[in-house]
Amino acid sequence: MERAFQAQIERPDSPSRFVVVCEHASNFFPEPWGNLGLTPEQQVAHIAWDPGALPVARALAGLLDAPFVHAPISRLIYDLNRPPNAASAMPARSEVHDIPGNSVIDATERLNRTRAVYVPFHQDLSRLIAERLAGGIAPVLVTMHTFTPIFHGQPRAVEVGLIHDSDPDFTHCVAEAAQAQSHYQVQVNEPYSAQDGVTHMLAMHATPYGLPHVMVEIRNDLVATADTQKQAAEWLASALTAALGLYDSRKGHDSCPSS
C-alpha cells in the first residue's frame, strides 16, 4: 500500500456554516518525489504553493470559527485544484520554470500521484461536507488563494479577485460587502475565472450541492508579513460575514438548501 496524503483538517466539528479550504497551502516536498529537482528558491516561490495563503486562511477560519481543510504537500507534486486528466495537475512547466521531476509523467506515475494525493484529499473534504449537510448545516465554501504580482513579466494591478464556479450569487454578495469596506481593490473573476479551469475544487464540492461559494485570490505581496496576513484575514472575515447576511436575506433562507 502506497502512502496516502490525507487532507489536513482543523476544527472539523465547528458549527459554523463557513468551510475554509486552501488547496495550495503547502510547499512540502515529501518522498517518494522529493524536491522534483527544484532549487531552494523555486521551492519557496509561487509555483510551489500560494505564499501567504496558509496563514491568512488559518487566521480567517479561526475568526469565523470554521473548519479549515488544507493541502498536505506542494501543488507541483499534485495540484489539488485540478482533475487527474489535466496536464496542470502535475505540470512540466509552471510560469517560466521547468519542473525537472515532472518532465515525464507516464500513466503509472499519474495514477500513483492521483491515488496518493488527489483521492484522499477530495474524499476527506467530501465526507466533511456530506456530514455537515446531514447534520443540518448548509456549508458556505471559501477557498483561499494568492497570486503572484508579476506573471510572465507583466505586473498585475488587481489586488483581490473573487471567483465563482457556475453560481455567481454568493461571490457577488462578497464583492458588494468587500467593496463597501474599500480596503483593497476588489474585482470579480480576476485575474482569471472558471473558464481558465481554476474552480475544480468548487465544481467538485460546492456546485453539486448548490452551495454558496467563493474563491478568494489575494495578490501575494499584500500578505507577505504577519501583520498584513492578520489584516487580510480580519477584512475577509468581516466581508464574508456581511456577505452571508446579504445572501441569506436575498435567498430568504438561512438553513440547508433543500432538494
Added chain:
Amino acid sequence: MERAFQAQIERPDSPSRFVVVCEHASNFFPEPWGNLGLTPEQQVAHIAWDPGALPVARALAGLLDAPFVHAPISRLIYDLNRPPNAASAMPARSEVHDIPGNSVIDATERLNRTRAVYVPFHQDLSRLIAERLAGGIAPVLVTMHTFTPIFHGQPRAVEVGLIHDSDPDFTHCVAEAAQAQSHYQVQVNEPYSAQDGVTHMLAMHATPYGLPHVMVEIRNDLVATADTQKQAAEWLASALTAALGLYDSRKGHDSCPSS
C-alpha cells in the same frame, strides 16, 4: 466503528470508456435498519428499488465490457441519488406508501445513514472515476433506472426516458441513436428531469469533470422478465455505442477532455 456499505463494483479494471451505475439496484434491508416496517409486497415494489434495473444494468455492462457500480442496499434506507440534506434521501413517504422506519429521522440518524451508506458509495465511485481519468480513459457515465408504469394512479405512456444533468450533448446523441432503432418509444427528460432533483449522482461524478453522461429510465413493465431484460440490455448497448460514435465525431475528440 459503525458498518460501512461499500459500493458493489464489478469489472473495475475494464478499459471500456463506459461506466455503468445503478443506484437503485437493491432491495436488501440489512440491520441495523431491517425492513423499516414494510410489508413483503412493499419490499419488492418500486418504492424499495428499481425493479429490473439490476439485471438490465449488469447485462448492459457485460455487453459493453464496462465497470459496473451498484448500490448494496435499498433506496428507502438511503437513496444514493439524493444528497444528505434532501428529505427524499430517507423518505417518510414514497408515492402512496408510508415508510414506518423513516417516520422520524433525527439529525443523529441522518448522519448515521449518511456515513454508513452515502459516503462509502460515492467515495468508491469517485475513486474509480479519478483513477480512470488519471489512466487516460475519459469515462462516459450511464446510470440505469426503471420507473413505475402507474404513479399516483396515473398511467405513464413514455417507455424510455433519457435524462441529462447540465450538459445535454451525449444524452441527445443517445436519443438520436435510440430513435433510429425504434425499439421503444424514447423521450428526453421524461418522466422527469434534472429540475426534479433526480440527477444528483451525475451532478457529483460527471458534471465536475465535463464527462458525457445519460440517465436511462425504462418503464419497469418492459423489463419484467429475463427475456425482456436481455432485449433491453442489447438495445441499450447498441444505442450507447452508436451514440458515443456520434458524440466523439461531433466533439472532434475520442480521448480525455482536457482541462
